[in-house]
Amino acid sequence: MGLLDKNRDGVLGLFRVVVGLLFACHGAAALFDVFGGPHGASPRLWEWPGWWAALIQLAGGILVLVGYGTRASAVICSGSMAYAYFGTHQAHALLPIENGGEAAAMFCWAFLLIAALGPGRWALEKALARSDDTRTKAPLARH
Template identity: 55%
Template sequence: MSSPRYTHIVWPLFRIVVGLLFTCHGLSSLFGLFGGKGGTGASVPVGTWPGWYAAVIQLVCGLLVLFGLFTRPAAILASGSMAYAYFTVHQPNGLMPIENGGVTPALYSWTFLLIAAFGAGAWSVDELIAGRRAQVAPAPEVERV
């Protein structure tokens, strides 16, 4: 049974929570916050491929998705980076995510693909910008006969 009655509330909350969690991954990897890599509190060395770049993507795209700014491009980049992480780091260790430790990147990849497909929704900067553009846009001229 579908309940579109709550979609306008649940979808933005989903986007916000996913963006926040992804941001926390970036903060953890870059600055050792929240226990850092493996709980050691250590951060990824600057410029290290691919870890440092992945962490920057996590931080920036996580924040963009969290606030709903440039949501679709940020979600596409985040989805692709998680797919890359899955196929290069996890998939060589086994076929299924449950056996190769790749459940998190697989879920993030599909989650961000979903966000890219549906957009930011309510409570987003993207929606504010679209609303202002609609207010400023001149009404189309009607030809009189």
């Protein structure tokens, strides 16, 4: 068994944290004009799809980053990137390198991997589940 196989859960957890952080930064850049601002025009409040995509990036990225509702959040994030790729980038050229859709394609597949494999180590949902387990298994105090 190799080093990465032995530490698979930790590597997956680190991958989840990095992908979630990068995605949340994209959403924050678009919504709040931070981190160098949005890549293009800032979306207007409630504007479809730009504002909603940025909201999904920020909220979904944070949920994936902390590992809470990870699989569902990752599916939504993956779907939003598939929509971005096929709805925006694909019309300009076939390949992501030609149409500027590399980030959308990579995020789409990265989130799909997280959804399939789960949150890995250091996920908030796992910590909360352990906390619930210890509370339910603790002996009842007698009065």
